[in-house]
Amino acid sequence: MKKLQFLFIGLMSATTIYAQDISDAVRYSQSEIQGTARFRALSGAFGALGGDMSAISINPAGSAIFSQSHASFSLSNLSTKNDTQYFNGFTSISETDFDINQGGVSFVFANNNSNSPWKKFTIGVAYDKTNNYDDTWNAVGTNTNNQSIDFYFLNYANGVRLGDISLIGNESITDAYADIGDVFGFGHQQAFLGYQSYILEPDVDDDNNTSYTSNLANGTFDHDYYYTATGLNGKIAFNMAAQYGDNLYLGVNLNSHFINYNRTTSLYEDNSNNNSLVNNIEFGNTLSTTGNGFSFQLGGILKLTNEFRVGLTYDSPTWYSISEETTQYLFTDGDFGPKTINPQIVNIYPDYRLQTPAKITGSLAYVFGTQGLISFDYSVKDYSTTKFKPAGDFTGLNSDVANVLTSASTYRIGGEYKVKQLSFRGGYRFEESPYVNGFTVGDLTGYSLGLGYNFGNTKLDLTFDTFERNSETPLYNVGLTDTANILNKNSNVTLSLAFNI
Numbered sequence: 188m189k190k191l192q193f194l195f196i197g198l199m200s201a202t203t204i205y206a207q208d209i210s211d212a213v214r215y216s217q218s219e220i221q222g223t224a225r226f227r228a229l230s231g232a233f234g235a236l237g238g239d240m241s242a243i244s245i246n247p248a249g250s251a252i253f254s255q256s257h258a259s260f261s262l263s264n265l266s267t268k269n270d271t272q273y274f275n276g277f278t279s280i281s282e283t284d285f286d287i288n289q290g291g292v293s294f295v296f297a298n299n300n301s302n303s304p305w306k307k308f309t310i311g312v313a314y315d316k317t318n319n320y321d322d323t324w325n326a327v328g329t330n331t332n333n334q335s336i337d338f339y340f341l342n343y344a345n346g347v348r349l350g351d352i353s354l355i356g357n358e359s360i361t362d363a364y365a366d367i368g369d370v371f372g373f374g375h376q377q378a379f380l381g382y383q384s385y386i387l388e389p390d391v392d393d394d395n396n397t398s399y400t401s402n403l404a405n406g407t408f409d410h411d412y413y414y415t416a417t418g419l420n421g422k423i424a425f426n427m428a429a430q431y432g433d434n435l436y437l438g439v440n441l442n443s444h445f446i447n448y449n450r451t452t453s454l455y456e457d458n459s460n461n462n463s464l465v466n467n468i469e470f471g472n473t474l475s476t477t478g479n480g481f482s483f484q485l486g487g488i489l490k491l492t493n494e495f496r497v498g499l500t501y502d503s504p505t506w507y508s509i510s511e512e513t514t515q516y517l518f519t520d521g522d523f524g525p526k527t528i529n530p531q532i533v534n535i536y537p538d539y540r541l542q543t544p545a546k547i548t549g550s551l552a553y554v555f556g557t558q559g560l561i562s563f564d565y566s567v568k569d570y571s572t573t574k575f576k577p578a579g580d581f582t583g584l585n586s587d588v589a590n591v592l593t594s595a596s597t598y599r600i601g602g603e604y605k606v607k608q609l610s611f612r613g614g615y616r617f618e619e620s621p622y623v624n625g626f627t628v629g630d631l632t633g634y635s636l637g638l639g640y641n642f643g644n645t646k647l648d649l650t651f652d653t654f655e656r657n658s659e660t661p662l663y664n665v666g667l668t669d670t671a672n673i674l675n676k677n678s679n680v681t682l683s684l685a686f687n688i
Contacts, residue, residue, distance in 0.1 A: 206373035206513065206536065207581070208664050212573040212588050213621055213628060215420065215446060215478070215507060216543040218317040220616070220633075222289045223261050224648035224683035228637025229601025230614025232562040234550025235488055235498035237436065240291040240685070243313050243426050245548065245564070246486035246500045247438030250293045250309040251428035259685035261289035269324040270674040273410065276328030288316040289683070293426065306430040309438075318420035320448050326412040326662065326671035335408045336456050336468055337401040339666030340381025343374045350394030352379040364530035373534070376515070384519045384526050386465055402521075406460030412662050412671070418448040418476075424484075434490040439483065444505055446478035454662065465521035473514045478541075480507035488550075498550035504572075507541040540576040544568045559604040569594040570621040591627075595619040601635075610639035612650070629657040645686040653678040 220231040222241025233242035237249025240259045268281045291313030298305050344352070352375060354363050360383065367375045381387040387399045421444070428438030456468040486500035513536075516529040545568070552562040570592035575581035601614035618631040633654025640647050654677050659670040 224650035224681040228612035228650040230616040232599040232601035234564045235496040235552035247440040248436040248486040251436040256688035258292040261683040263681040272672045273326035274328035278325045311426045320418040323415045342666040344378035349396040385523045402464040404460040404462040409457045411455040416450040436488040444480035448476040450474045467520040469518040478509035496552045500548040502546040505543045542574040561602045564599040566597040608641040612637040631656040648683045
């Protein structure tokens with residue numbers, strides 16, 4: 188009878204099944220500068236230039252600049268470093284990884300009808316890794332704000348019936364955790380963990396009790412929080428473009444996107460506060476996310492003169508379908524003795540949809556004959572328009588996204604100078620924070636340097652690019668929301684081989 192009651196209440200409370208937050212909206216809406224070495228050497232300022240396989244990802248009209256069929260492949264070495272401060276603690280973690288981050292081919296078909304204004308057509312396919320999720324940081328320090336992980340569990344427990352997070356008869360922890368997740372969702376599971384581990388104490392020992400207090404006393408808490416993530420966001424673009432007359436290039440991309448993101452977090456907390464009944468806590472969480480999506484791009488490049496070009500691109504929203512799975516464990520020790528709660532349950536959440544913001548990019552370029560060029564791109568994207576769907580299940584979260592996120596601009600400038608077959612390149616970029624407060628994820632600044640050698644039908648390019656960004660990341664979205672200050676530095680070395688077909 189009680190489980191039937193659970194089911195009825197659960198159907199009335201379906202919105203608590205999901206466990207998404209604003210960081211998901213930002214993560215899957217942002218893209219990184221990836222692609223060919225030449226593209227990266229100019230910091231991605233290619234919207235009015237074209238003639239590069241990765242330029243197609245910025246402006247689909249760029250393939251119509253090719254005079255003959257073209258292909259390229261790129262290998263990159265990524266080095267990341269995170270310097271983290273948490274209260275009185277400082278840590279630093281560095282990682283290095285190799286990856287094939289780009290590959291593509293574009294076929295050019297000249298129009299032999301001299302009476303037609305359409306000079307040529309191109310079709311092609313291009314793969315670009317649009318975001319790299321590999322990231323590790325460690326926050327270690329003594330929290331002097333009287334903030335413990337108990338606030339996390341209290342936040343979820345207050346308002347929840349004690350009877351809904353209690354064991355029934357000889358019911359096991361595993362069965363109860365699974366049933367509560369199926370019926371009530373993520374929030375009730377967190378309340379269950381807090382109560383069953385003795386972190387929380389009900390104010391009244393009655394099934395209808397909905398208020399709780401902590402078994403941890405006020406004071407300071409030593410924290411050791413470890414975050415590690417792996418994965419990527421990739422895009423396969425099916426490109427079509429054409430040249431109209433001598434000066435106008437038009438193109439369209441139909442893009443297939445995929446997400447593969449895995450994250451593990453663990454918190455070790457110790458305290459020796461007077462009257463604390465729980466002194467040691469270990470809390471671990473894993474998240475596995477997969478998704479696929481679709482978007483399109485429309486772009487044009489116009490040669491105002493032989494030297495001066497302008498470009499304009501519209502990037503549609505990306506419409507994702509996303510699946511998520513989580514696992515959790517909790518260990519406590521203190522006056523009640525050691526207690527381990529490891530349900531060994533994989534929570535499989537209902538698929539949800541995510542609509543990322545659209546983007547507009549305007550571009551200018553000046554080409555100095557065969558000597559070189561300079562290029563500038565400006566993009567704007569309104570992150571506050573990100574939408575989780577079904578909208579009825581995410582009303583509160585979508586409202587938070589609209590209030591917390593904002594419109595952000597990106598500025599990119601790049602240049603190239605040629606000496607015979609050798610090319611020298613450089614670039615700079617600046618990306619504004621997508622957050623209204625400007626510091627949860629801060630502004631990004633980066634620069635790039637590169638070399639290229641033209642063998643004729645084959646080109647070999649090498650580029651070094653780097654960027655850094657500060658963020659103030661809360662350990663948890665509720666309860667223990669004190670932040671770790673992270674300075675993230677990324678450096679890339681990219682080698683590309685490009686050739687005419």
